[in-house]
Amino acid sequence: MTVQNKVALVTGAGQGIGRGIALRLAQDGFDVAIADLDFQKDKADSVVAEIEAIGRKAIFVAADVSQRKDIVAAVDTAAKELGGFDVIVNNAGIAQVKPILDITEDDLNSIFRINVHSVVWGIQAAAAKFEELGHGGKIISAASIAAIQGFPILGAYSASKFAVRGITQAAAQELAPKGITVNAYAPGIVGTGMWELIDAELSKINGKPLGQNLKENVEGIALGRIETPDDVARVVSFFAGHDSDYVTGQVLLVDGGMLYN
Numbered sequence: 001m002t003v004q005n006k007v008a009l010v011t012g013a014g015q016g017i018g019r020g021i022a023l024r025l026a027q028d029g030f031d032v033a034i035a036d037l038d039f040q041k042d043k044a045d046s047v048v049a050e051i052e053a054i055g056r057k058a059i060f061v062a063a064d065v066s067q068r069k070d071i072v073a074a075v076d077t078a079a080k081e082l083g084g085f086d087v088i089v090n091n092a093g094i095a096q097v098k099p100i101l102d103i104t105e106d107d108l109n110s111i112f113r114i115n116v117h118s119v120v121w122g123i124q125a126a127a128a129k130f131e132e133l134g135h136g137g138k139i140i141s142a143a144s145i146a147a148i149q150g151f152p153i154l155g156a157y158s159a160s161k162f163a164v165r166g167i168t169q170a171a172a173q174e175l176a177p178k179g180i181t182v183n184a185y186a187p188g189i190v191g192t193g194m195w196e197l198i199d200a201e202l203s204k205i206n207g208k209p210l211g212q213n214l215k216e217n218v219e220g221i222a223l224g225r226i227e228t229p230d231d232v233a234r235v236v237s238f239f240a241g242h243d244s245d246y247v248t249g250q251v252l253l254v255d256g257g258m259l260y261n
């Protein structure tokens with residue numbers, strides 16, 4: 001798929017899945033705003049350079065996605081500096097690895113602010129910008145296999161991703177009359193910093209050696225290998241482009257065959 005003169009903003013794009021999505025959208029023809037926390041600037045600048053090497057425009061915008069004002073400002077900056085606004089990918093998120101009985105109020109507040117509030121703020125900021133520019137657009141958010149099924153020791157994370165699924169379905173119906181589609185991607189086990197953390201924390205809890213929890217989870221994947229950011233990015237490319245114009249409110253599993261719904 002190729003597009004012309006279109007602009008996408010990807011949150012959490014300094015590394016991992018977000019970086020893969022940003023690079024793929026650039027290959028598709030998008031100019032891309034890389035939004036991430038300020039401390040990720042060096043990594044984000046490298047992604048910007050990779051995109052420029054592909055021949056597209058890119059900028060880094062510092063933003064904490066849990067803060068509504070940061071997302072609104074990031075969307076404004078992207079539109080102003082890149083000359084339009086067509087797609088937002090609400091990708092940034094964190095994991096928490098804790099038994100339900102140990103979860104604190106601070107844990108819940110922090111994971112919901114980063115994984116859930118961010119999606120609402122992203123939807124609001126993008127929809128307002130599309131309206132201002134007089135056209136529709138595409139809103140795409142990060143769900144997970146944990147949005148379809150609750151996983152033990154990932155209870156708060158599962159709850160946050162179930163919430164992303166609910167918001168996606170509701171927003172799709174509310175925003176369809178404005179020509180906006182709202183979808184989400186649900187990866188399985190992607191080899192990023194997030195799974196390094198999950199593996200390390202699970203091993204503290206269940207005593208298995210480092211790497212063992214990841215290995216056992218990957219063994220359960222029908223297609224027989226760990227997922228890459230590019231596997232996810234190809235689904236996001238579909239949601240960002242015209243081929244998905246008649247698709248909205250969907251949470252698409254891209255997990256190599258782990259869950260079936």
Ligand SMILES: NC(=O)c1ccc[n+]([C@@H]2O[C@H](COP(=O)([O-])OP(=O)(O)OC[C@H]3O[C@@H](n4cnc5c(N)ncnc54)[C@H](O)[C@@H]3O)[C@@H](O)[C@H]2O)c1
Pocket residue numbers: 011012013014015016017018035036037040063064065066091092093094095114142143144145186187188189190191192193194195
């Ligand atoms: N890795 C997996 O197996 C997996 C599976 C399913 C879903 N996901 C989801 O995919 C998304 C990306 O995950 P990843 O594996 O690339 O994680 P990652 O930890 O490798 O990268 C996350 C990125 O988000 C950024 N980020 C974190 N908090 C932020 C905040 N408050 N504001 C702005 N940026 C922030 C980080 O700086 C980082 O660049 C997340 O929403 C995650 O829940 C990941």
